[in-house]
Amino acid sequence: MALEHAILVSLLEQPGSGYELARRFDRSIGRFWTATHQQIYRVLRRMEADGWVAAEEVAQDGRPDKKVYSAADPGRAALAAWLREPVEPETVRHELAVKIRAAAFDDPAALISEVERHRESHAALLTRYLHGEQRDFPDLAALDTRQELQHVVLRGGIEFERMTLAWLDDVLATLRRLADDGRNGHGDGDDRRDGTGNG
Amino acid sequence: MALEHAILVSLLEQPGSGYELARRFDRSIGRFWTATHQQIYRVLRRMEADGWVAAEEVAQDGRPDKKVYSAADPGRAALAAWLREPVEPETVRHELAVKIRAAAFDDPAALISEVERHRESHAALLTRYLHGEQRDFPDLAALDTRQELQHVVLRGGIEFERMTLAWLDDVLATLRRLADDGRNGHGDGDDRRDGTGNG
DNA sequence: ATTGCCTATGCAACTCGTTGCATAGCAGGA
DNA sequence: TCCTGCTATGCAACGAGTTGCATAGGCAAT
Numbered sequence: 001m002a003l004e005h006a007i008l009v010s011l012l013e014q015p016g017s018g019y020e021l022a023r024r025f026d027r028s029i030g031r032f033w034t035a036t037h038q039q040i041y042r043v044l045r046r047m048e049a050d051g052w053v054a055a056e057e058v059a060q061d062g063r064p065d066k067k068v069y070s071a072a073d074p075g076r077a078a079l080a081a082w083l084r085e086p087v088e089p090e091t092v093r094h095e096l097a098v099k100i101r102a103a104a105f106d107d108p109a110a111l112i113s114e115v116e117r118h119r120e121s122h123a124a125l126l127t128r129y130l131h132g133e134q135r136d137f138p139d140l141a142a143l144d145t146r147q148e149l150q151h152v153v154l155r156g157g158i159e160f161e162r163m164t165l166a167w168l169d170d171v172l173a174t175l176r177r178l179a180d181d182g183r184n185g186h187g188d189g190d191d192r193r194d195g196t197g198n199g
Numbered sequence: 200m201a202l203e204h205a206i207l208v209s210l211l212e213q214p215g216s217g218y219e220l221a222r223r224f225d226r227s228i229g230r231f232w233t234a235t236h237q238q239i240y241r242v243l244r245r246m247e248a249d250g251w252v253a254a255e256e257v258a259q260d261g262r263p264d265k266k267v268y269s270a271a272d273p274g275r276a277a278l279a280a281w282l283r284e285p286v287e288p289e290t291v292r293h294e295l296a297v298k299i300r301a302a303a304f305d306d307p308a309a310l311i312s313e314v315e316r317h318r319e320s321h322a323a324l325l326t327r328y329l330h331g332e333q334r335d336f337p338d339l340a341a342l343d344t345r346q347e348l349q350h351v352v353l354r355g356g357i358e359f360e361r362m363t364l365a366w367l368d369d370v371l372a373t374l375r376r377l378a379d380d381g382r383n384g385h386g387d388g389d390d391r392r393d394g395t396g397n398g
Numbered sequence: 399a400t401t402g403c404c405t406a407t408g409c410a411a412c413t414c415g416t417t418g419c420a421t422a423g424c425a426g427g428a
Numbered sequence: 429t430c431c432t433g434c435t436a437t438g439c440a441a442c443g444a445g446t447t448g449c450a451t452a453g454g455c456a457a458t
Contacts (some may be wrong), residue, residue: 001414002294009301017437032293039415043435061425064436086313087294089320091445094231095201095286097352102208104345106279114285121288144376146303151218152373153296156366161310163362167355174351200444218406238445240407261454263406290415 002192004052005041006033008079009073011053013146014069018044028132031125031157037117044069052078099169109179119168124160129154201286202242203251205232207270207278208250212345214269217243227331230324230356243268251277301371308378311371318367325360326355 010016010024021044022037024030047053052075055067071079096118103111113152137151209215209223220234221227222241246252251274254266270278295317302310336342336350 002297003414004295005301009304011223012304013300017436018438022436032291033297034290034292037437038417038439042414047309058437060372063434064423066436076304079301080309082302083305083309083313085326086316087298090292090294090356091233092229092231092290093201093233095289097231097355098201098205098208099282099286100348100352101212102204102278103210104342105211106282108280108344108348111277114282117285144306145380146371148377149299149303149307151290151418153299154368155369156296159366163358167358170354171351174347180345180349188317202444216406217408223408235446236407237409237447241444259405262404265406344429 002033002082003012003039004034004047005082007040007043007047008052008075011071012076013070014080015068017058017068018064021069032153041171045157046146047075050197051076054114092113103175107179107182109182111181112175115168115171117173117174119165122168123162126165129161133158201232201281202234203246204278204281204320205234205245206239206242207251210270211267211275211278212269214278216257216265216267218265220268231352231391247329248273249273266286302374306381307374308379311374311378314367314370314374318364321360321363321367325357325364328360331355 002088006025007021008171010021010029012116015022018037018041021040022035025033025035026041044055048055048069051072054072055069056067058068059065096115099111099114130192133154137147137154140151143151205224205228206220209220209228215223217236217240220239221234224232224234224239242273243254243386247268248256252268253270253271256264258264259266295314298310300315326374332350332353336353339350342350
């Protein structure tokens with residue numbers, strides 16, 4: 001589990017309340033790690049009990065009080081230890097890939113609008129990344145260590161989105177070709193009901 | 200949840216027992232959807248109760264009996280309905296990205312061997328994909344619908360691994376540069392304890 | 399003979415993650 | 429005035445996923 005570690009990184013970058021962390025996870029951090037406010041509050045309580053973070057009650061006016069957390073030394077040490085541990089292989093859950101293979105047993109054309117929606121959303125995310133890059137890293141020649149590392153992660157996000165867009169275009173072209181083939185009659189076995197698959 | 204749907208696709212491609220499905224999930228399917236045998240057995244029982252799959256006891260000699268499942272019509276219908284539903288945005292869990300940002304608060308050099316390990320494992324997976332492509336799709340001009348769709352998913356896997364390899368090289372170059380900078384003294388703020396991050 | 403591995407299925411306990419709801423004060427608009 | 433929405437935290441219940449263990453026969457190697 002790395003939610004603790006993602007929270008520690010976020011608190012080291014900037015102390016904040018559970019609520020603020022939840023919003024960060026909705027924004028920048030959520031691009032590589034997601035979490036709901038429930039998870040965050042629960043984990044923060046555990047981390048406080050373990051001494052990984054320190055909490056300070058802050059009264060605000062016009063707003064409810066908040067508990068501002070910051071990373072404590074044991075948390076820092078735990079993060080450093082985790083850095084040196086090999087990480088387990090990421091478990092992949094690629095729903096769209098399942099759908100694409102599923103389309104062979106139904107109608108490939110039925111997937112086109114879904115893939116188009118995904119394409120739009122990835123294109124929008126790429127645009128946000130590129131804007132974020134210009135805003136947060138205007139001078140790439142003058143970055144400190146923290147920014148260098150944030151930027152290399154962002155570059156990964158950008159390349160991932162570019163790759164994904166190109167692949168989704170490939171998928172769309174394939175689905176459209178199969179849909180045309182189907183209409184022109186020489187569809188060969190896209191809807192067989194026997195079990196002669198090649199698992 | 201899409202585990203049911205992934206199982207249905209696999210059973211449509213080829214009927215099989217829970218055990219066989221578990222092995223498929225360890226191999227080809229596991230590249231885009233992971234599951235343990237426990238999950239698979241549990242879900243198969245539920246799907247059988249719902250009429251999505253049909254089970255047949257098969258006696259074997261020299262081995263324990265097995266229950267061979269195949270997709271039933273209600274399952275097919277459920278799969279078709281799911282295909283037409285918009286899928287929720289994939290939740291991302293990119294542990295290595297968390298580690299890279301965490302390295303700013305520790306020693307960037309400590310991450311190098313870990314990133315190298317990841318690079319090796321992605322390189323190995325790319326090789327397996329390319330071999331699998333040659334084995335399963337020797338003649339790209341003569342694919343039926345099912346194979347076309349399996350191949351476009353495989354192309355996605357191949358492009359993902361290529362992109363990842365290039366990015367990991369970028370990460371390694373960045374980490375090595377920061378490690379050198381650190382040794383030569385002009386490391387500027389890689390270990391600050393204030394909170395001036397740009398969350 | 400014993401050890402270890404493979405096929406094949408399953409229970410029990412646990413953690414992780416999600417969803418719905420609750421509280422509570424304040425701000426802004428219809 | 430009521431409704432909506434934001435900040436801020438939390439409980440309770442559920443579902444998904446993991447881990448450890450159990451059973452049980454057969455196979456191969458030491």
